[in-house]
Structure formats: structure tokens, C-alpha cells
Amino acid sequence: MGCEAQPKILYVEDNRDNQRLVQRVLGARGYHVLVAEDGATGVALAQELRPALVLVDLGIPGLDGYEMATRLRGLKHLDGVPIVALTADSTPGARERALVAGCDGYLLKPIDTRLLPQQVAEFIGGKREQLAAHTDTTDLLRAYNQKLVERLEQRVRELTRANAEVQELDRLKGQFLATLSHELRTPLTALMGYLELFGRGMLGELTPPQREAIAVMRRSGELLARQLNNLLYFQELRGRSFTPRLVRPLELLQPLLVGIEERARQAGISFELVCAGAAPIALDPIGFEQLVHSLLDNSLKFTPAGGRVRLALRDEPARLILRVEDSGSGIASEFLEKIWLPFYRVEPTASQPGAGLGLAIVRHVVEGHGGHVSVRSVPGRGSAFTVVLPRNPAPEG
Structure with a gap:
């Protein structure tokens, strides 16, 4: 008999010896036993597989057997699936608590290997244990509810503690980046200044090899x-709100585009600007400039010599549409959702320099302006990023 025809039994148990024992005993009787080692995994497997029966140890870690039974009982598509406690808990009231929680049966350990297959068959066949007629369920329900409340309070405390730790880590990260700003940017500014002086010949004549070396150092310093700047700007973005004011997009971007055109020329890439009108619009100037810079920087980075990069601005009555197209390496479809995550870099292009923050900055700025951004890409043929920004009225004052 193949596995497809075998009744599936889900056994939720963290003890490996018990797992193997039940698999061996029930497997010999034609059952296919699947194992989960904790309650959360057990619930997920039960939802996915809809087994013929669920065996659960009440003392499993995390989501225990009582809570698991209650959660399974709340899932309509698992109606009719028997849940049987298989446990070493023989204390007074344990059986009743299990039945109140949602179990249909209660079997004690150590496991009786001779009886277990018959007991499983009976529960699959419709057997259900019931509380005795004289049992007062009020106290049982009150005790069970109290147990759930205590577990909830414990989880709230754990989440509160974890949240405090995350906030402290975030504070330390901000402090570190502030230090990084001073400790790296200050000497880098001096370094770039002296390289500029060397490049202009203001500190003496240079030989051709020396000029080439200075040029390489300048490019590395600029990178x-x-x-x-991306790292520090991303950190700054998370801690401030945007302040829109009425700006003319092309005028705002002019200094940036001069540098982009020069960078494209040096890389042997054709850069084209297409602007079908660009009326004033309320934007955060710093955020918008960083958005455009990040998109163009990304396209230039992944477009080879001989390729092209195109920036297009188009006005519409209620929105400004900005589009950056390139003929670069493109992005595989499975990565398109992930490229917006901070510090994420597509594996095949991991050799390219960068911290993986540019597109995260783009999304943050766009969403901060109430807009949206999308991408279409074909590996080997290039990518097209489209940003839509609403024409919100400029704030007064």
C-alpha cells in the first residue's frame, strides 16, 4: 500500500524516542505518521495536511498541547478530526482539563504498544470521550482560562522586553552612525581635497603614472x-519627517544631473533626459533629490559601457511621473520584491560596490510623499523604475 492511501497521523511530541516508537508501531499497521516537535509546527502541519487523527503530548514546548487543541478546534476545515492527548500527566483533573481544552481522548504514557493501534482506529472510527455527567465544568473552564491569561501575560512581558532591547539597539546604531559620520567624513573630506589639489597640479607636476594613480584614488574616494552618504542619509530619513515645499523639479535636479552626465560620459554610457513639462510641485527637496540620485546611481552602476540610461519626467493633472530606464544587467523576477529591503543585494551582482541602501531610500522617500514605485526588468536587457508622486498642495507658510 503506497503512502498516498495510508491514513495520516500527526504526532506532536518533542521526545525522539517516543516519536520513533509511535512511527514504528502505527507504521506497521498501515498508518503514515508525521511528526512535529512543537505546537506551532503541529498546528501548521494540521492545517496543511488535514490528518485522520492528531496525537499530542500535552507538555510540548512553546504552544503546549492544551492550547494547540483549543486552536485546532477553532479551525472549521478540521472539524471531525479527532485530537487525542498522549501524555504522562496522570494528576487528578488532567484528563478533564484536556477534554475541556478540545481533546477527544486521553491516553496515558508509557505507551501500550499492543493497544495503541486499536485505540487510534477507534478514534478515527468515531469514538469520542466525554466528561462525566456529574462533572462541574465551571471550575475547569475557570482554571483553563486562568492558565491562558497567565500565558498571555508571559508573552506580553517577553514582547515588551524584546521591544525594549530592539529600541536600545536602534539607539546604539544611531549613536554609532553619528560617530561614523564624524570619524570617517572628516578625514575623507581632507583626503579628497588634497587629491583635488594633486589632480590640478597645484602641489607640483605629476608624471602620467602619478596622474593615473591620483585619478584612481579620487574615484575610490568618491565611491x-x-x-x-547613503548610509548616513538612510539613518537620518528614519528619524525625521518630510517637509514639502513648492519646487521646480528640473531646477532642483540641475546640479545633480550635471554630475550624472559627467559620470555617464566617463563610463561610456549614453545618458538622456526627457522632460514633457515639469510644473512646480510640493516636494521635500532633499528627499526628492536623493530619490533621483539613488535611481540614476543604481542604473549607472549596473549598465556596461556602450549602454544607455534614460530619465523621463512627465506631468499629469494630479501627479508627477518619473521614470528611469537602463539597458543594464536586469533583475530576475524572484528578486524584484526584495530589492527594496535595506542592505539587500542581488547575489549575481554582489561583486558591484554598494551597501544595498539606494533602492530602500527610494521606497522610503516615495512612500513618505504618499506615492508609489514599481519596477519592470528583464535579465540581460535592463530595468525600468517608475515613480508616481501625487500633486499634494504645498503647505502654507
Whole structure:
């Protein structure tokens, strides 16, 4: 008989010896026993598989057997699936508490290997244990509810403690980045200044090899500065709100585009600007400039010499549409949702320099303006990023 025809039994138990014993005993009788080692995994498997029967140890870690039974009983598509406690808890009232929680049966350990297959068959066949007629369920329900309340309070305390730890880590990260700003940007500014003087010949004549070396150092310094600026700007973004004011997009972007055109020229990439009108719009100037810079920087980074990058701005009555297209390496479909995450980098392009923050900054700025951003990409043919920003009225004053 193949596994497809075998009744599935879900056994939720954290003891490996008990797992193997039940699998061996019930497997010999034609059952297919699946194992989960904790209550949360057990609930997930039960929802996915809808087994013929669930055996559960009441003392499993995390979500215990009582809570698991209660949760399974609340799932309509598992109506009719018997839940049987298989436990070493023989204390007075344990059976009744299990039945109140949602179990249909109560079997004690140590496991009786001769009786277990017959007991399982009976429960699958419709047997259900009931509380005795004279049993007062009020106290049982009150005790069970108190247990659930205590577990909930414990989880609230754990979440509160974890949240405090996360906030402290975030504070330390901000403090670290502030220190990083001073300790790295200050010497980097001096370094770039002297490289500029060397490049202009203001500190003496340079030989061709020396000029080439200075040029390489300047490019590396500029790359380091861009990465550091992205890191610091991303941290700053998380701690401040945007302040829109009425700006003319092309005028605002002009200094940035001059640098982009020069960078594209040096890389042998064709850069094109298409602007079908760009009326004034309420934007946070710093955020908008960083958004455009991050998109163009991303396209230039992944477009080879001989390729093209295109920036298009289009006005509509209620919105401004910005589109950046390139003929670069493209992005596989399975990565398209992840590229917006901070510090995420697509594996095949991990050799490219960068901290993986540019597109995270783009999404943060766009959403901070009430807009949305999307991407279409074909590996080997390029990508197209589209940003839509609403024309919100500029704030007064």
C-alpha cells in the first residue's frame, strides 16, 4: 500500500524516542505518521495536511498541547478530526482539563504498544470521550482560562522586553552612525581635497603614472563618499519627517544631473533626459533629490559601457511621473520584491560596490510623499523604475 492511501497521523511530541516508537508501531499497521516537535509546527502541519487523527503530548514546548487543541478546534476545515492527548500527566483533573481544552481522548504514557493501534482506529472510527455527567465544568473552564491569561501575560512581558532591547539597539546604531559620520567624513573630506589639489597640479607636476594613480584614488574616494552618504542619509530619513515645499523639479535636479552626465560620459554610457513639462510641485527637496540620485546611481552602476540610461519626467493633472530606464544587467523576477529591503543585494551582482541602501531610500522617500514605485526588468536587457508622486498642495507658510 503506497503512502498516498495510508491514513495520516500527526504526532506532536518533542521526545525522539517516543516519536520513533509511535512511527514504528502505527507504521506497521498501515498508518503514515508525521511528526512535529512543537505546537506551532503541529498546528501548521494540521492545517496543511488535514490528518485522520492528531496525537499530542500535552507538555510540548512553546504552544503546549492544551492550547494547540483549543486552536485546532477553532479551525472549521478540521472539524471531525479527532485530537487525542498522549501524555504522562496522570494528576487528578488532567484528563478533564484536556477534554475541556478540545481533546477527544486521553491516553496515558508509557505507551501500550499492543493497544495503541486499536485505540487510534477507534478514534478515527468515531469514538469520542466525554466528561462525566456529574462533572462541574465551571471550575475547569475557570482554571483553563486562568492558565491562558497567565500565558498571555508571559508573552506580553517577553514582547515588551524584546521591544525594549530592539529600541536600545536602534539607539546604539544611531549613536554609532553619528560617530561614523564624524570619524570617517572628516578625514575623507581632507583626503579628497588634497587629491583635488594633486589632480590640478597645484602641489607640483605629476608624471602620467602619478596622474593615473591620483585619478584612481579620487574615484575610490568618491565611491566611499557615496556609500557613506547613503548610509548616513538612510539613518537620518528614519528619524525625521518630510517637509514639502513648492519646487521646480528640473531646477532642483540641475546640479545633480550635471554630475550624472559627467559620470555617464566617463563610463561610456549614453545618458538622456526627457522632460514633457515639469510644473512646480510640493516636494521635500532633499528627499526628492536623493530619490533621483539613488535611481540614476543604481542604473549607472549596473549598465556596461556602450549602454544607455534614460530619465523621463512627465506631468499629469494630479501627479508627477518619473521614470528611469537602463539597458543594464536586469533583475530576475524572484528578486524584484526584495530589492527594496535595506542592505539587500542581488547575489549575481554582489561583486558591484554598494551597501544595498539606494533602492530602500527610494521606497522610503516615495512612500513618505504618499506615492508609489514599481519596477519592470528583464535579465540581460535592463530595468525600468517608475515613480508616481501625487500633486499634494504645498503647505502654507
